[in-house]
Amino acid sequence: MSAAEFAAANLSRATGAGLDPHEYLRVTGELADLDQWGEAFMRAAHGHLARAGQAATAISAGEHLQVAARWFHFATLGPNRESALAAAEADTAMGRALDLLEPEARRIEGPDFTGRLRGPDDAPATAVVVPGLDSSKEEFHDVVAALLRRGMAVFAMDGPGQGVLAATTTVRAGYHHVIGQVIDALGAERVGLVGLSLGGYYVAESAARETRVAAAVTVSGPFRLDWDVLPAPVRDLLIQRAGGEEAARRFSGQVDLSALAPQTTCPLLVIDGGQDVIPGVTNGEPLARLAPHGQYLHLPHGDHLLGNARPDWLATAADWLSGVLT
Template sequence: MNVADLAAENLTRATAAGLDPHEYQRVTAELTSVDDWGQAFMRAARRHLVRAEQAASPISTGAHCQVAARWFHFATLGPYTDRETQAAAEAAAQSAAEADAAMRRALEILEPGARRLDGPAFAGWLRGPADAYATVVVVPGLDSGKEEFHAVTSALLRRGLAVFTMDGPGQGTLAATTTVRPDYHQVIGQVVDALGVDRVGLVGLSLGGYYVAESAAHEPRVVAATTVSGPFRLDWPALPPPLRNILTRRAGSTRAARDFADQVDLSALAPRIACPLLVVDGGQDDISGVTCGEPLARLAPRGEYLLVPYGDHLLGNAHADWLPAAADWMSEALGM
């Protein structure tokens, strides 16, 4: 993949996560090789940290730190090859750690009531009112993390919900020390215990959609769930090489990645999901080897399906068509 293709492929995802499209174009236009991606994005992140130090108000300082966290996160996203070097892995781990640190500083300034929660298999931030009527856990995907889905988190916070944005095994700040696992309900169980609540809603994005559906089938404290661009099934031999490379890195080996992919199949679990379930798909989200969410919505007893015909993967190009409706749906489902 050349520089222009890599930049174009990630444009919608980057802007949906809150990166300024003009700055994104400036940063990616300076790339001469896809191998420069991580360092270029880290330089952009550090420019925002400099702005944070020079800001005239705490609000501006916090805002710059928050933006820096997003740039640091996107520094971890590419490219992935089948000849992963130790230096590349170390750079990705450093970027994830700096994203985590920048977000910590941003929340300390902008939302001093935010609480950090860490466990053996998760790390994240609990935000929102202490007396919220319900709590939602936002679960990221294969190479995403808690610094990415600000629009989703903000939509839920505006509806008076408490929101826990997390990294799990193989994700975000935990990617360097843990690997992906298909039994994600074990992680969600730890999260709910740490939150100290008796029920939660879940929102899962990309592979996080599988994690959410798998958890809803096993964990009775999950009382509402939404998947966004989540896979119903993975077929390892048919997956595109870049996706297999990402999964290999996050699983720790090719064999572990193949075994993980073979277990991503909701055929038997979907009928066991007793809670309300909203499945959101984009009509332009067509990835070889990935079966999208329609069968999940059809097989789940209380499943609903929202298809946005022109939506891409994660529907970052169509927020107005699904995000307000999905946030309202979650709010109503948890308000019962």
């Protein structure tokens, strides 16, 4: 795939994650080869770090640091010999941003996760935002912001094989063990989950097996994976995040909600885009149909992660989760 093709394929994801579209097009338009992706995105991130250092107010500095964190994260999506460094830089930049903008935000870690809890201490409900295969806690800022505006406490996390933990851990299909650790660490009696892309599977699997999950939202989440049909780039990414081809094949075979969907007794909102068509990936309609309290929102024009359709689902999902939990 050429640099231009890869950039076009990730445009709505990037803009949905808060990267300025003009800057994104400028940075990617200068790429002569896809191998330059990581270096170019890290250079853009460092530009925002410099702006933060020159900012006249803490608010401006914090905002530049948040943007830098997103650019560092997106530096990990394409070829990058320093992906581990970029992920660590994203984590550090977001931490510095929240120190300035939300000093009450807390870092919370466990054996298999790390993340930040934001929002009021007396929030009536807690939501956990779970990223996907190559996403991280720094990516879905608009989801976190929408939930915060509705008065919830929000924990954005990285689990095994994700974000800042990708360099030292591998993906795990039994994600409910991780969510159980998160709930224990948060000290919450019940939580709502929002999972995006592969995080949608993680959330659905956890909702079926962890009784303290009170509601769940999946966005572009897979119902099932078929290794033999998956496109080569997806297989390569799974191999990387699983620690080898045999482990990736085994993980792919475990991503199947056929038996778990009927066991999901909490309210469940499943959101899919009609343009999200990846060979070997079964979208979420069967999950919504088989779950006892499943609802399905299908957006015909939506792509993967629905970055091109934010007005059609984000507020709806945030209102739904807030209403169910509170």
